[in-house]
Amino acid sequence: MPLITLDRTTKTYRHGSLAVPALTDFSLAVEAGEFTVLAGPSGSGKTTVLNLVGGLDRPSSGTVMVGDLDVGTAPAAILADYRLHRVGFIFQSYNLIPVLTAAENAEFTLMLQGVPRPERRRRVTELFTELAIAGLEERRPADLSGGQQQRVAIARALAASPDVVLADEPTANLDSHTAEELLDLMRALNARRGVTFLFSSHDDRVIGRARRVVRLEDGRLVADSAAGG
Amino acid sequence: MSAISYAWRSLWRNRRRTLITLAAIALSIMLVQAFHNLSVGVYARMIDDGVRAGSGHLAVYRDGYLDGREETLSFAPGVLTAQVRALPGIAQVLPRLYLPALAQSSYDSRGILLIGVEPAAERAVNPFLKELPEDGMLRDLDSRDAVIGKRLLDDLKLAVGLKLVVTAQHRDGTLHSELLRVRGVVKTGIADVDGSLLMVGRDRAAQLAGMPGEIHELAIILDRAADESRVFPALATLTANRRELSAVSWTTAMPNLANAIKLDYASQKFIFVIILLIVTIGVVNTLLMSVMERLREFGVVLALGSSPARLRRLVLLEALLLGTVAAAVGCLLGALATWYLVEVGIDLKSLIPETLEFGGVVFDPVLRATWDLAWMARITVYVIGLTLLAALYPAIKAGRVTPAEAMRHY
Numbered sequence: 001m002p003l004i005t006l007d008r009t010t011k012t013y014r015h016g017s018l019a020v021p022a023l024t025d026f027s028l029a030v031e032a033g034e035f036t037v038l039a040g041p042s043g044s045g046k047t048t049v050l051n052l053v054g055g056l057d058r059p060s061s062g063t064v065m066v067g068d069l070d071v072g073t074a075p076a077a078i079l080a081d082y083r084l085h086r087v088g089f090i091f092q093s094y095n096l097i098p099v100l101t102a103a104e105n106a107e108f109t110l111m112l113q114g115v116p117r118p119e120r121r122r123r124v125t126e127l128f129t130e131l132a133i134a135g136l137e138e139r140r141p142a143d144l145s146g147g148q149q150q151r152v153a154i155a156r157a158l159a160a161s162p163d164v165v166l167a168d169e170p171t172a173n174l175d176s177h178t179a180e181e182l183l184d185l186m187r188a189l190n191a192r193r194g195v196t197f198l199f200s201s202h203d204d205r206v207i208g209r210a211r212r213v214v215r216l217e218d219g220r221l222v223a224d225s226a227a228g229g
Numbered sequence: 230m231s232a233i234s235y236a237w238r239s240l241w242r243n244r245r246r247t248l249i250t251l252a253a254i255a256l257s258i259m260l261v262q263a264f265h266n267l268s269v270g271v272y273a274r275m276i277d278d279g280v281r282a283g284s285g286h287l288a289v290y291r292d293g294y295l296d297g298r299e300e301t302l303s304f305a306p307g308v309l310t311a312q313v314r315a316l317p318g319i320a321q322v323l324p325r326l327y328l329p330a331l332a333q334s335s336y337d338s339r340g341i342l343l344i345g346v347e348p349a350a351e352r353a354v355n356p357f358l359k360e361l362p363e364d365g366m367l368r369d370l371d372s373r374d375a376v377i378g379k380r381l382l383d384d385l386k387l388a389v390g391l392k393l394v395v396t397a398q399h400r401d402g403t404l405h406s407e408l409l410r411v412r413g414v415v416k417t418g419i420a421d422v423d424g425s426l427l428m429v430g431r432d433r434a435a436q437l438a439g440m441p442g443e444i445h446e447l448a449i450i451l452d453r454a455a456d457e458s459r460v461f462p463a464l465a466t467l468t469a470n471r472r473e474l475s476a477v478s479w480t481t482a483m484p485n486l487a488n489a490i491k492l493d494y495a496s497q498k499f500i501f502v503i504i505l506l507i508v509t510i511g512v513v514n515t516l517l518m519s520v521m522e523r524l525r526e527f528g529v530v531l532a533l534g535s536s537p538a539r540l541r542r543l544v545l546l547e548a549l550l551l552g553t554v555a556a557a558v559g560c561l562l563g564a565l566a567t568w569y570l571v572e573v574g575i576d577l578k579s580l581i582p583e584t585l586e587f588g589g590v591v592f593d594p595v596l597r598a599t600w601d602l603a604w605m606a607r608i609t610v611y612v613i614g615l616t617l618l619a620a621l622y623p624a625i626k627a628g629r630v631t632p633a634e635a636m637r638h639y
Contacts, residue, residue: 051633054532056532056631056632056633056636057633076537077536080534080535080536080537081534083531083532083533083534084533084534084535085534087534089529089532089533091529091636095525095526095529095636097526097529097530098242099235099238099239099241099242100235100238108530108533109533109534111231111232112533112534112535112539113534156533160534
């Protein structure tokens with residue numbers, strides 16, 4: 001049984017009286033442990049898919065299932081709990097909280113979960129070592145490079161051991177060398193930890209490193225390498 | 230890192246804005262505390278002066294006397310005076326007789342208020358009589374000595390040692406006169422009092438009016454004004470078996486003073502409300518701006534799994550921290566200001582006349598505060614509560630953020 005299933009999912013945004021389709025009749029199944037990239041140009045619907053899977057948005061029609069949870073219709077409180085325990089987010093612009101240190105940012109979800117401070121710090125220290133940013137724990141985001149900030153964001157996404165990590169253009173703000181390094185790191189984490197990675201990109205070098213590529217255009221699925229497309 | 234630490238650091242993202250808001254809250258607490266304490270001090274002084282020269286903290290009258298000060302409504306205190314003196318917390322008990330009369334000198338005559346008093350007891354508490362030299366006070370209850378208001382003395386062209394005749398209506402309806410000699414002169418600063426006051430021994434006044442052993446007022450001075458609510462029921466119990474008598478507090482016996490203080494404090498309260506309202510608007514502005522600047526961050530926090538309620542609590546926690554720190558600073562400043570106003574006070578001698586009258590008593594031009602710690606604590610709690618109230622809308626706003634929208638648009 002796939003971990004993530006989108007079945008004929010449509011999402012239409014409303015701008016006043018104007019209906020803007022972001023995703024149309026989109027179906028996708030992702031198995032646990034996959035490392036999948038959603039590829040396509042800007043406005044193709046990649047972020048919409050990630051938002052729907054992450055429970056940040058609701059579909060206009062169709063279903064979005066993650067495990068046995070119907071993410072598209074679950075009540076807000078269930079969705080908050082789902083995001084807290086089962087999903088990790090990595091954003092294009094890192095979105096670290098500026099007033100917290102790198103370690104505090106990484107342990108933020110653990111704090112929300114009520115994990116005791118020593119346990120939080122132990123897990124974050126472990127992740128920082130794995131992500132090669134050990135020693136930067138007490139730095140503020142403003143004192144870190146883009147690559148370091150994104151590694152902290154990855155640590156934050158993985159700290160609570162989620163089922164799935166959703167990354168929206170995680171390398172878009174990084175130079176090509178750092179972007180490739182980060183992709184390799186994410187692949188290694190995927191292999192080592194067995195976490196499902198679903199991320200979006202329009203960068204061919206990034207797309208080339210994915211095991212499965214799902215291509216979107218104008219909100220429709222146009223190719224899926226897993227299906228031989 | 231804890232929620233408190235996150236809230237505290239968030240509060241200081243815009244250091245200048247937070248400092249300005251904190252200063253506004255702290256200064257408002259200081260102003261409100263200091264001015265309240267100053268008012269309480271000034272009112273306490275006025276009340277003390279008023280009750281000592283006037284009706285006492287508590288008083289006993291014949292029913293209806295206060296309505297028109299009808300001199301026929303007198304009563305014989307009997308054992309009541311001694312019983313009241315025996316109550317705990319009583320500093321002095323002053324039996325008095327008030328008689329409308331006519332004072333005549335060789336040159337002129339004036340309508341006066343003849344007051345029959347117990348000289349030693351009055352001198353012990355009355356601030357104007359205390360200032361008289363030893364040989365300027367009434368010698369006993371029955372002497373022909375008179376203490377006279379300064380203006381009346383001048384109007385009648387009298388001087389200490391000179392004689393005057395006082396005529397009053399006897400209980401039998403006839404007019405009776407007494408020859409008195411001026412022994413002392415008081416100057417209260419209150420024109421009406423100084424122009425009509427003539428004080429004699431109680432027995433002399435009672436003899437003139439044909440009401441021996443009777444009085445119109447049993448004025449009671451307490452050791453501490455705050456004991457009034459405790460002593461009043463005991464006094465009411467003592468007078469319960471004398472149905473013609475009523476025990477009243479100074480607010481009933483001296484409504485002019487009580488109302489003047491009420492009116493003055495009401496206007497001050499209005500200013501306090503305005504100050505606190507302005508501060509509340511400042512807090513709303515600070516927290517709302519802080520929330521609006523962080524909508525994207527709130528979207529991220531929600532995406533990471535926080536509930537909207539948790540976000541709301543975070544904003545309220547920021548407000549609580551802001552309010553608590555500001556309250557601590559404000560209390561410190563308020564205490565310093567009050568200390569200065571208690572120890573040094575504000576001298577208005579150069580600005581107001583020394584005989585300025587307020588509510589029937591002379592306004593002391595040196596204003597001094599009194600510590601009202603319970604009220605200081607209460608206003609501090611109110612301000613913290615107001616800060617939390619001001620944070621409600623920003624908190625609700627933060628809780629309404631939708632993560633996808635926030636990250637898309639901010």
